[in-house]
Amino acid sequence: MFDQASSSTATEIVQNSTFERFARTGYVVSGLLHLTIGYLAIRIALGTSVGDADQSGALSAVAAQPGGIAALWVAALAFLVMALWRLVETAVGRSTARKSQRTASEVLDRAKAFALAVVYFALAYSTFGFARGAGKSTGEQNSDISARLMQTGLGTVALIAAGVVIVAVGGYHIYKGAWRKFLDDLKGTSSDLVRRLGTVGYVAKGLAIAGAGVLIVVAVSRTDPNQATGIDGALKTLGAQPFGAAMLIAAGLGIITYGLYSFAMARYTKM
Template identity: 30%
Template sequence: MMNVSSISSHIPSTQPQWVKRFASFGLAAKGVVYCLVGILAFMAAFEIGGRSEQNLTKQGVFRFILEQPFGQALLALVATGLVCYALWRLTQAFLDNERKGTDAKGIGRRAGYAFSGLVYASLAFASWRMVLGNPGNQGGGDTRQTLVRELLQKPFGQWLVGLIGLGIIAIGVYQIYRALSGKYLKNVQTATIKAELKEMIIRSGKIGYIARGIVWGLIGYLFIKAALAANASQAGGSSHAFAFLEKASYGSFLLGAVALGLFCYGIFMFVRARYEVINTR
């Protein structure tokens, strides 16, 4: 069986500038998406502009961009950036630019890069379909519910859905760990950031990763609820997580706080686009 090393040996070596430009453009596009998710979630939390947390998916963000003046061109830029981000993650996975190696830990990290690349490739595909006038499937939560519904019909389906939920929660916990441990700054050249901005930027990254971890954790929790109830409708994506927060005590304030955190995460993606060390070989 061909392993990751043998696959990467058959792929032409990367051109450093190609990788750096794609990574920076991709991170900036990701920043745009998360800033808009944060803004729209905050508006939904306090019922500003008639916004609802029910439509706060990344596809909802794409529709929002499309509705703006020159929206088609703007969405095309974001979609192109998401393609760049996906390609950068896939080069990290298969070309091992980060030198993670082929031991169990390294393969795990590279698998994570590949997963991220595939997720953002699907988002890029969805956004390009909208640019070209074909909205396709507009419900990320519905896609997850379809997956859960199909799994629940399989032998040990509830266990499978529950394990997926635990895995999603683990991703959320890792995001929070990265924030609290400072690992989110590992490849960012903070020494080159202006002193008057550095503290604010570092804090925005920490808050952003914690907020993102909370959202991942809530999505995982909803998967576990769906598994325990054998009810696919209880699973969902970010919009369902936001709705869950909104229904809690002081829900508007909780959702508003998470929304500000996601906005901070988006801002930190711009910082990464500008100051991150991009390994190319």
């Protein structure tokens, strides 16, 4: 547990306006990545791209542009600051209206903050890799990890559990979007545009995440680690179905919508 001095220091960090503003840029960078992923998904649907429609594909696309490497270093730093912000929030709670939170609600908020910290640390690590020119395809990494885990019974169980958890995370995103629970995370009264962007964006992203989790379970059941390729695999599997191109375009537009909503989060999220 944090002692009083450590808690006070962490609180000062949370309340630092400069640190907060920089942390919020993490949402902007996340939004840009989602826009790129959605764009790549649409290009794959139209047959004009064979790249990966996921985080690694988006980072690779950015790295290939003039000034892309510098942009990736900035993005990696923004993700790192966001991760640190969420880690501090895990320790001391959210800086906005912390005293008004019920105990159970505060515990849940801190648990979600820790989960987000892990996600942003992973994003920062991955982005640093592409900034250094050592980035790897997320799909290939997932397949390699799945292959190693499938070699043991315990690893297989862990992989199935991971797939179920990912499906649950996707389901939570769908629930959060369809029932507009994301509005609880925002300051003030949201506009109709923000509500629509959040609804469509969360549902679309939730479906993509859930699809990735389903592919992991399918890969285990068929003993085929090559099918456990994450969001890129889920989107490409969707594209291979009847009317798949149209559905993949719709999925890409949905992910782009989430990216646009991320810009709203950069301004209005409670921190």
